[in-house]
Amino acid sequence: xxxxxxxxxxxxxxxxxxxxxxxxxxxxxxxxxxxxxxxxxxxxxxxxxxxxxxxxxxxxxxxxxxxxxxxxxxxxxxxxxxxxxxxxxxxxxxxxxxxxxxxxxxxxxxxxxxxxxxxxxxxxxxxxxxxxxxxxxxxxxxxxxxxxxxxxxxxxxxxxxxxxxxxxxxxxxxxxxxxxxxxxxxxxxxxxxxxxxxxxxxxxxxxxxxxxxxxxxxxxxxxxxxxxxxxxxxxxxxxxxxxxxxxxxxxxxxxxxxxxxxxxxxxxxxxxxxxxxxxxxxxxxxxxxxxxxxxxxxxxxxxxxxxxxxxxxxxxxxxxxxxxx
Amino acid sequence: xxxxxxxxxxxxxxxxxxxxxxxxxxxxxxxxxxxxxxxxxxxxxxxxxxxxxxxxxxxxxxxxxxxxxxxxxxxxxxxxxxxxxxxxxxxxxxxxxxxxxxxxxxxxxxxxxxxxxxxxxxxxxxxxxxxxxxxxxxxxxxxxxxxxxxxxxxxxxxxxxxxxxxxxxxxxxxxxxxxxxxxxxxxxxxxxxxxxxxxxxxxxxxxxxxxxxxxxxxxxxxxxxxxxxxxxxxxxxxxxxxx
Numbered sequence: 191x192x193x194x195x196x197x198x199x200x201x202x203x204x205x206x207x208x209x210x211x212x213x214x215x216x217x218x219x220x221x222x223x224x225x226x227x228x229x230x231x232x233x234x235x236x237x238x239x240x241x242x243x244x245x246x247x248x249x250x251x252x253x254x255x256x257x258x259x260x261x262x263x264x265x266x267x268x269x270x271x272x273x274x275x276x277x278x279x280x281x282x283x284x285x286x287x288x289x290x291x292x293x294x295x296x297x298x299x300x301x302x303x304x305x306x307x308x309x310x311x312x313x314x315x316x317x318x319x320x321x322x323x324x325x326x327x328x329x330x331x332x333x334x335x336x337x338x339x340x341x342x343x344x345x346x347x348x349x350x351x352x353x354x355x356x357x358x359x360x361x362x363x364x365x366x367x368x369x370x371x372x373x374x375x376x377x378x379x380x381x382x383x384x385x386x387x388x389x390x391x392x393x394x395x396x397x398x399x400x401x402x403x404x405x406x407x408x409x410x411x412x413x414x415x416x417x418x419x420x421x422x423x424x425x426x427x428x429x430x431x432x433x434x435x436x437x438x439x440x441x442x443x444x445x446x447x448x449x450x451x452x453x454x455x456x457x458x459x460x461x462x463x464x465x466x467x468x469x470x471x472x473x474x475x476x477x478x479x480x481x482x483x484x485x486x487x488x489x490x491x492x493x494x495x496x497x498x499x500x501x502x503x504x505x506x507x508x509x510x511x512x513x514x515x
Numbered sequence: 516x517x518x519x520x521x522x523x524x525x526x527x528x529x530x531x532x533x534x535x536x537x538x539x540x541x542x543x544x545x546x547x548x549x550x551x552x553x554x555x556x557x558x559x560x561x562x563x564x565x566x567x568x569x570x571x572x573x574x575x576x577x578x579x580x581x582x583x584x585x586x587x588x589x590x591x592x593x594x595x596x597x598x599x600x601x602x603x604x605x606x607x608x609x610x611x612x613x614x615x616x617x618x619x620x621x622x623x624x625x626x627x628x629x630x631x632x633x634x635x636x637x638x639x640x641x642x643x644x645x646x647x648x649x650x651x652x653x654x655x656x657x658x659x660x661x662x663x664x665x666x667x668x669x670x671x672x673x674x675x676x677x678x679x680x681x682x683x684x685x686x687x688x689x690x691x692x693x694x695x696x697x698x699x700x701x702x703x704x705x706x707x708x709x710x711x712x713x714x715x716x717x718x719x720x721x722x723x724x725x726x727x728x729x730x731x732x733x734x735x736x737x738x739x740x741x742x743x744x745x746x747x748x749x750x751x752x753x754x755x756x757x758x
Binding site for chain 1: 535557558560561562563564567569573574595600603604620621622625628629631632636637638640701702703704705714716
C-alpha cells in the first residue's frame with residue numbers, strides 16, 4: 191500500500207494522546223489508593239490532560255488531509271454497525287470530550303471526593319470520568335487496529351497482532367511523553383512512568399517483532415492464476431490498461447526502491463526501541479527532563495518510520511493485476 | 516432475486532478497447548459528472564476509468580497465447596467494499612445487485628478501494644470521490660431507448676460479442692446458460708466475495724481426423740460412378756491392382 195502521511199500522523203499522534211491519558215489516569219489511580227504521592231491537580235493532571243487533548247486534536251487535523259470531502263465527514267459516523275472506520279470516527283471525538291472534561295475538572299479544581307474508604311482510599315469524580323476515558327481509549331485503539339486488521343485479503347494486516355501493536359506502540363509513546371512531562375511537573379513520578387515506559391516498549395518490541403516474523407513467512411493466497419483464471423505457470427503481463435499509470439498504480443504500491451523499503455525496517459527498529467530506551471535510562475539516571483524529551487522525540491520519529499513500513503509492507507492482491515509496473 | 520452482471524468471453528475478446536472508450540464516453544457524459552483526466556493528450560495520460568483491458572502473454576515462445584482481459588467492477592454478491600464504507604455512500608442495490616457509490620455522500624477516504632481485492636474502484640482526483648462501474652444503471656432502465664439498447668455501453672460496443680449482460684440468478688438467461696455451459700468462472704474465488712461477473716475461458720476448437728479419412732481405399736472421386744462389380748467372394752480390384 192502507498193503510505194499516506196495524513197494517516198501516518200493521525201495514528202501516531204492519537205497514539206501518543208491515548209497513551210498519555212492512560213499514563214495520567216494510572217498515576218491518579220495509584221495515588222488514590224496512596225501507592226504514589228498525589229500530584230498538583232492543576233499543573234500535572236490538568237496541563238497533562240490538555241496536552242493529551244492537543245495530541246488527539248493534532249491527529250484529527252491530520253486525518254482531515256486524508257479526505258477528499260472533509261466537509262461531509264459528519265456522515266462518517268452513520269455506519270457504525272458495519273464499519274470500523276465509522277466506529278473510530280465516533281470513538282475519537284468521544285475520547286476527546288472525556289479527556290477535555292477530565293482536564294477541566296483538574297485544571298479548575300472542580301473535582302470532588304465521592305467516597306472515602308476506611309483505609310483512606312479516595313474515589314474522586316475525576317476518576318469516574320477517567321474510567322470512562324480509559325474505556326474510550328481502549329475502544330479507539332481497537333477501532334484503529336481493526337480498520338486494518340479486518341481486511342482479510344491484506345494478509346500482512348489481517349492479524350490480531352495489528353491491534354496489539356497499535357495499542358502497545360501508542361501506549362509506549364504516551365507513557366514516554368508522560369515520563370518527560372513528569373520530569374518538570376512531578377519529579378517524584380518520573381521513575382514510576384519511566385519503568386512503565388520501559389516495560390511497555392519492551393512488550394511492543396516483542397509483538398512488533400512477532401508481526402515482522404509472521405509477515406516474512408506469509409504465503410499469499412492469490413496468484414496471477416486465480417486473478418485472471420488461466421492455469422499456466424508462466425503468465426506475463428504485457429499491458430495494464432493505462433499509459434501514464436492509474437489510481438491502481440498510485441494507491442496500492444509504495445513506489446520506494448527496495449533498498450529504501452528494507453532499510454526503513456531497520457531504521458524504525460533502532461529508533462523506536464534501543465535508542466529511546468537508552469535515552470530513557472540515561473534520563474532517569476541523571477534526572478534530566480531534556481534527555482527524556484529527546485528520547486520521546488526519537489521514539490516518535492521512529493514510529494513515523496514504523497507506520498510508513500506498516501503500510502508499505504502490506505501487499506494488496508490487486509497488485510497482481512499490475513505486475514508490469 | 517435479481518443479480519445483474521456481465522459475462523466476459525476471453526475466447527473471443529480481441530483487446531480492441533472499444534468497451535473502454537464507449538464506457539468512458541457514456542459515463543463521462545452522464546448526470547453524475549465527468550470522469551476526469553490528466554494529460555489526456557500529453558506524455559503520461561492518466562484518468563478515471565470504470566473499465567480497462569489488460570493483456571497477458573501465457574506460456575513461453577513459441578508456445579504462447581495472448582489473453583486480453585477486460586477488468587471492471589465484478590458487482591460481488593458479498594461485496595467487501597460495502598460494509599467498510601463509513602458513510603453508507605457505497606451500497607449494493609437490493610433490487611438488481613448493482614454495487615454503486617453515492618457521489619454526494621462519499622467523503623473520499625478511499626477505504627472501500629482498500630477493501631476491494633480486485634482494484635475495481637478508482638478515485639477521481641478532481642472530484643475527490645470514489646468511482647466505479649455502474650453497469651450503466653442510467654441506461655439499462657431508460658425506457659426512452661429502444662429495448663435492444665437498454666444494455667451497458669461496453670456490451671453494445673463490443674464488436675466480437677465478447678460481453679454478455681443479464682441476470683445471473685435467472686437460470687435460463689443468456690448469461691446463466693453461458694456460465695453453465697461454457698465453463699464460466701469467477702475471479703479470485705479464494706476470498707469468498709462471490710463476484711457476479713464471470714469470465715468464460717479460452718476454448719480450443721479441435722477437429723479430429725482419422726487417417727482413414729485422408730487415405731481411402733476406395734478413391735472417393737470415383738464413388739459416384741458405377742464401379743467395377745465383381746463377385747463378392749473374389750478379391751476386389753483394389754486388392755489386386757495398384758492403380
